[in-house]
Amino acid sequence: MGEVQASRPVSPEQVGKDAIDAYQRDGVICLRGAVSDDWLAVIEQGVDYFLGVGVDDGDPANVVVKLDGDTGGFHYGTALWQSNPYLRQIIFETTLPDLFGSVLETRSLNFYYDFLIIKDAGCRSAVTPWHHDQSYYVMRGRKIINCWIALDSIPKETALRFARASHKRDDLARAIHFDPNQDYPGLLTERPLPPDFDNDPDADIITCAMEPGDALVFNCRTFHTAPGNHLDRRRGALSLNFIGDDVTYFDMAQLPDPPIRGEGLVDGGSITCESFPLLREW
Numbered sequence: 001m002g003e004v005q006a007s008r009p010v011s012p013e014q015v016g017k018d019a020i021d022a023y024q025r026d027g028v029i030c031l032r033g034a035v036s037d038d039w040l041a042v043i044e045q046g047v048d049y050f051l052g053v054g055v056d057d058g059d060p061a062n063v064v065v066k067l068d069g070d071t072g073g074f075h076y077g078t079a080l081w082q083s084n085p086y087l088r089q090i091i092f093e094t095t096l097p098d099l100f101g102s103v104l105e106t107r108s109l110n111f112y113y114d115f116l117i118i119k120d121a122g123c124r125s126a127v128t129p130w131h132h133d134q135s136y137y138v139m140r141g142r143k144i145i146n147c148w149i150a151l152d153s154i155p156k157e158t159a160l161r162f163a164r165a166s167h168k169r170d171d172l173a174r175a176i177h178f179d180p181n182q183d184y185p186g187l188l189t190e191r192p193l194p195p196d197f198d199n200d201p202d203a204d205i206i207t208c209a210m211e212p213g214d215a216l217v218f219n220c221r222t223f224h225t226a227p228g229n230h231l232d233r234r235r236g237a238l239s240l241n242f243i244g245d246d247v248t249y250f251d252m253a254q255l256p257d258p259p260i261r262g263e264g265l266v267d268g269g270s271i272t273c274e275s276f277p278l279l280r281e282w
Contacts, residue, residue, distance in 0.1 A: 004208040006030035013098035023103050027167035027222035030208050034215035035149055039094055043238055046086030050077055050116055072120030078258045079113045087114055097279045100147045103217050106244030109280040110271060113258050115239040119229035128226035130194045135175040136257040143244025144220035150210035151236035158235055160226045163197050164204040167219035186253040247271055
């Protein structure tokens with residue numbers, strides 16, 4: 001298994017040319033130390049809020065899945081920025097949109113959604129199947145990135161894995177439900193199933209170990225997978241998803257994931273709305 005190319009940002013607002021070249025070539029890069037310790041502490045406050053610590057009222061939006069035979073649960077929440085003040089800070093009060101957005105070489109940057117992922121110790125069965133994110137999105141275009149920030153030390157055995165350069169394919173794969181007993185309503189069955197990279201001897205699979213504050217930045221068309229958590233400790237991450245200037249709204253029949261369609265959007269038109277706010281114009 002190969003390595004995801006890793007580098008340190010050249011500034012708080014720029015990833016640098018080498019990182020951009022690697023992203024365009026491979027569909028994924030790792031930015032070492034992308035998030036400072038101070039902002040990681042704010043994210044941890046957001047995790048506590050999400051898990052219900054210090055929440056006096058309201059729903060902390062904490063979904064928990066505990067699979068048979070596992071001793072730990074899989075906690076996740078989507079679009080928490082609208083109710084979680086700490087995660088909102090990360091999006092609106094840091095230079096992270098500038099840093100991550102510099103990968104896209106875009107004239108504008110919208111926020112799509114956040115996704116908080118906490119796999120407890122012993123959450124061994126929470127395996128993420130091979131997929132690429134755009135199968136689930138109400139978006140057309142190629143400038144969409146998932147910026148996956150490690151909150152814990154993540155060794156290779158529980159790290160994300162990517163099919164190198166798979167973002168260059170022209171076709172979109174079918175949306176695979178992470179629960180094998182379910183399908184998405186209105187599923188676009190005309191799309192092909194994702195490739196079986198695990199059984200393809202020619203597949204170029206890459207991964208990397210991560211430390212808290214490191215961030216994987218990958219294209220929404222890059223195929224990826226993740227194992228369960230076999231560690232004796234938590235494996236947490238915060239995913240931030242951003243949209244560049246070639247993206248338009250896709251009013252697809254399939255139920256999207258996240259199940260958010262924005263407000264007043266028209267197929268083929270701008271995606272800027274209250275749910276997908278414009279963050280930057282350069």
